[in-house]
Amino acid sequence: SARAPSGGNLQPWRIYVINGSTMPRFLEFLHNRTPQTEPAYAIYPPSLKEPYRTSRFKLAEDMYALLKIPRDDKPARLAHLTRNFRFFDAPAAFFCFIDRIMGPPQWSDLGMFLQSFMLLAQEAGLDTCPQEAWANRADCVREFVDAPEELMLFCGMAIGHANPGAPVNQLVAEREPLDHWATFVG
Known part of the structure; x- marks a missing residue:
């Protein structure tokens, strides 16, 4: 992946890996910290317009339906959301800073x-889950990995083996048809 294209060959990614005995230490560290009040950046625009708003909400509704969590069960939705901050129990992960x-x-x-x-x-037979939700815990992550202040946390990435029987892993996000996002000129 280090061979990925980058304009001017800047290679702006800075990766901090968590695995082995570091994973439980990190999760314990995180558990004992108060979440920050503001994310490192706006994960979504504050005034998400159509059709993006509908697409985002549909994905959430589809996911919670698979999990059998009703719309009005805010504690259950929050409990699922907080699984992000355990990397969905993956044994390894990394944080991507810029x-x-x-x-x-x-x-x-x-x-x-x-x-x-x-x-x-x-x-290589591994599954991954990119997680922008970590922008909501950027201060804790920075402190644990000792990232310099000039770096901003973009996301985490869980790495392991997906549970094929987990309902959430049955979710397939709908995609817009080609004529919705591509214009052939000529």
């Missing part, structure tokens, strides 16, 4: 790096 001076082009480089990693992991 220098705060970087802009949208370098953030797209992160996406190419992460996608490349996910495909290579799958080829």
Whole structure:
């Protein structure tokens, strides 16, 4: 994945790996910290317009339906959300940081790096789960991994073997048809 394209060869990703005996120490560390009040960045635009808003909410509704968690059961929804912060029980993970001076082009480089990693992991028989939710615990992560202040946490990535019997792993996000997002000019 380190061979992923990056404009000007900046390679803006900075990766901190958690595995082995470090994983339980990290989870204990996290458990004893108060969550921050603001995420490191806005994971979604504050005023998400259509059709993006409907797409996002449909995915959530589909996921909670598979989990048999009713819409009005906020404690159960929150309990599922907090599983992010245990990497869904994966034995290994990493955190992807980027220098705060970087802009949208370098953030797209992160996406190419992460996608490349996910495909290579799958080829090696491993499953992954990218987790932007970690932006909500960026301060704790930074402290544990001792990342410099000039780096911003973009996401975590759980690495392990998915449980094929878990209802959430049956979720298939709908995709827009080709004519919705591609225009052939000519």
